[in-house]
Amino acid sequence: MLEIFGVGFGRTGTLSLKKALERLGFGPCHHMLGLFEDPDTVALWQAAARGEPVDWTRVYQGYRSGVDWPGAAFWRQITAAFPEAKVILTERDPDAWYASAESSIHAAAVAPLPDDADPLFARVRQMSLDVVWDGVFGGRFTDRQHALDVYEGHIAAVKRELDPARLLVFEVGQGWEPLCAFLGVPAPDEPFPRSNDRAAFTAQLARLRAAGSTAEPAG
Structure with missing residues (x-):
């Protein structure tokens, strides 16, 4: 049963939050990268992108938490499906977010696929196009102002529509304390995970594309 759901867009510290949770x-x-280990759910996300009914308990079966795309695109449906789940909205400076997303996850989504591309990678990438880049951003992510408007509109909608008692607005640079206080658990005596290095993300995603590896990138 999903207990915690992150509604922040990709490249707002979602991989760091995943590791922290x-x-x-x-x-x-x-997390989006985990779809390489759970390929059977890719079709469910594609159905959601088409507006078809989705059994969210099936999508999140076996998971206690969820962050990042593609879930963030369906945050209203998922928070309604799991009404007891606590919600975390990761934020980042809009300009820094756009620069990071443009050079990493968007670049990976639109780069030409080699003829011998791994079929699973191709399926996950097409799903990301359907859900995120053509869905959430309406095919206009390269229009910087449009993308920033979507990003800021998402943050405003989450804050407006969700019960504040259920919601933590969080920047990963804040570290363990606000997150652990919100979840009611003690803070570990160790550094907060940092997995937002753009170059490392891009390099490891390229290895997934080339080799069809199921290994999760480390941040």
Whole structure:
């Protein structure tokens, strides 16, 4: 049963949050990169992108938490499906977010696929196009102002529509304290995970594309 759901867009510290939640005992945590290990759910996300009904308990079966795309695109449906789940909205400076997303996850989504591309990678990438880049951003992510408007509109909608008692607005640079206070668990005596290095993300995603590896990138 999903206990914690992150509604922040990709490249707002979602991979760091995933690792933090798992360190705190709320794993496994669903994340876009995990779809390479759970390929059967890719079709469910594609159905959601088409507006078809989706059994969210099936999508998140076996997960205690979830962050990042593609879930953030369906935050209203998922928070309604799991009304007891606590919600975390990761934020980042809009300009820094756009620069990071443009050079990493968007670049990976639109780069030409080699003829011998791994079929699973191709399926996940097409799903990300359907859900995120053509869905959430309406095919206009390269229009910087449009993308920033979507990003800021998402943040405003989450804050407006969700019960504040259920919601933590969080920047990963704040570290363990606000997150652990919100979840009611002690803070570990170790650095907060940092997994937002753009170059490392891009390099490891390229390895997934080339080799069809199911290994999760480390941040």
